Amino acid sequence: MKKEIEDFRSQINKVDEALFQELIMRFDIVQEINQYKEVRDIPVESKMRESILLERANQLLEDTEFKEYIINVYIEIIKQSKKYQKNNRG
Numbered sequence: 001m002k003k004e005i006e007d008f009r010s011q012i013n014k015v016d017e018a019l020f021q022e023l024i025m026r027f028d029i030v031q032e033i034n035q036y037k038e039v040r041d042i043p044v045e046s047k048m049r050e051s052i053l054l055e056r057a058n059q060l061l062e063d064t065e066f067k068e069y070i071i072n073v074y075i076e077i078i079k080q081s082k083k084y085q086k087n088n089r090g
Ligand SMILES: O=C(O)C(=O)C[C@]1(C(=O)O)C=C[C@@H](O)C=C1
Pocket: 030, 033, 034, 044, 045, 046, 047, 049, 050, 053, 077, 078, 081, 082
């Protein structure tokens, strides 16, 4: 029994490591887009872009029963992206 739960948790650890790496890559790009936009006086938030992202996510996640939960995680990622950008403007 203990062995089994350890196996699941070890699998989750691996997936989390991959997720963190991908999120670092996403935030690296967010850092760059923030600098690009700040120089050009473009606001942090783009509701138009966010609606495109969410539309795309809804399509890509069409077939999974986890869609609702993953969309909520995605919304939080975008929220944190905006927070990072606002905290890192001069
Ligand atoms: O596309 C942008 O302009 C971004 O700043 C990136 C991003 C995102 O994290 O995907 C963040 C804020 C915007 O409201 C839209 C999208």
